Amino acid sequence: MVIKKAINDPETLVREIAEGVVFASHGRVRLTEGLPVLVRTAIEPGKVGIVVGGGSGHEPMYQGLIGPGFADAVACGNMFAAPTPDVILAATREADQGKGVLYLQANYAGDNMNYEIAAEMAADEGFTTRTVRTGEDVSMAPELGRRGLAGSFFTLKVAGAACGEGADLDRAAEIAQRVADNLRSLSVAFSPGSLPDTGEKTFEIAEDEIEVGMGVHGEKGVATLKMAKADPLTDLMIDKLAGDYPLAAGDRVALLVNDMGATTLMELYVVTRRAHQRLADLGVQVVDTWIGPYCTTQEMAGFSLTLLRTDAEIERLLARPAANESFLRP
Structure with missing residues (x-):
């Protein structure tokens, strides 16, 4: 099978991604010798x-979410695989x-x-750690352990700000746990x-079908x-998210409209418009909106919606x- 991607050897792909982040950061991020670990070069002391x-x-x-107000170090796993303990x-x-380390991970x-x-290995070396898992996929029952989706961005953004203060x-x-507890996400895929x-x-998937809950x-x-038009599809997703809390009139939320990898910004704006309208119908105020590729699955076409109460x-x-050191910096 011919792989139509701009890659070299799959065996070196993770390392080369990390090296690309380092070059894009112009000295603000470095790569640990021998391991796929990205580190800020100027972490604030204390x-x-x-x-x-x-x-x-x-x-x-996570590689693009490193910088002041975001992550200080990124442990890179292989393709779609968890980073190893080492x-x-x-x-x-x-x-x-010297003040401990907060682990933020998705629930898999x-x-x-x-x-x-x-964490056990770190404790043996004298490090103090805490772990917060993000699992907000409303397509799964809570008692089964919900998967983490793009809501991990909000957990990191808020925790990074708190640590920066x-x-x-x-x-x-x-x-961070309060954020994780107040997240809800749902995804849809067209291809x-x-x-x-x-x-x-x-x-x-068939040409005329979509998957909900990816x-x-x-x-x-x-x-x-x-396949459905944008408004009824967005209505279905917002109603599922809002009903899962459930949200009440007067509640305030942040909204993340996430590109799964191959969805145009045009489409995301159309969805954003309808999400705001539907939340207003419910009496819920959107205090901030984030749009774009935050957590992707290669060239999957589709999007996810995340609400943070x-x-x-x-x-x-x-x-x-906050500042991403290698991705969409102003």
Whole structure:
């Protein structure tokens, strides 16, 4: 099979992604010797360190979310695979500034296991860590352990702001957990992504069908529907998200409209328009909106919607300036 992607050897792909981030940062990010760990070169002394990381292939999550107000170190896994404990431990050593390290990870079995092992290894070396898992996929029952989707961005954005303001480790973990508890996401796919190393599609779908409830690795959704226009599809998704809390009139939310990889900005604006209208119908105020590719699945066509129910502190931290060192910098 011919793989139509601008890559070289699949065996060196993760390393080359990380090297690209380093070059794009112009000295603000470096790569740990021998391991796929990205590190800020000027972490503020005395702050709580933040380590994120998961499978590669979802860029800019997480490699593109490193910088002041975001992650201090990124543990890079192989394609759609969790980073190994030794990689997470190396990221911990790099991020620690003497005040402990906060692990922010998406809720997947491999990530859970490897971060737990890394935390034990870090404790043996004298590091103090806390872990917050983001799992907000409303297509799954809460008791089954919901998958993490693009909402991980909000967890990182708020926790990064809190650590930048000097929050201690326990306080930063509490704020991050509050964000994770108030997230809801749902995704829809029009066409599949592919595995970068093999070119194989992540799932099959008919030309006139869409998948609702996709996972970020290309897992099939919970429902296969006929293709719908933007407004009724957005209504379905917003109603599912709002009903899961449930949201009440007067509630305030931040909205993330995430491109799954091959959806045009034109389409995202159309969806954003309808999401705002539908939330207004419910009496819910949107305090901030984020649009674009935040957590992708290669060239999958589709989008996800994330709502974060906010409070005054979360809103203040969301608004705090932050800088991606290698992705969409102003």
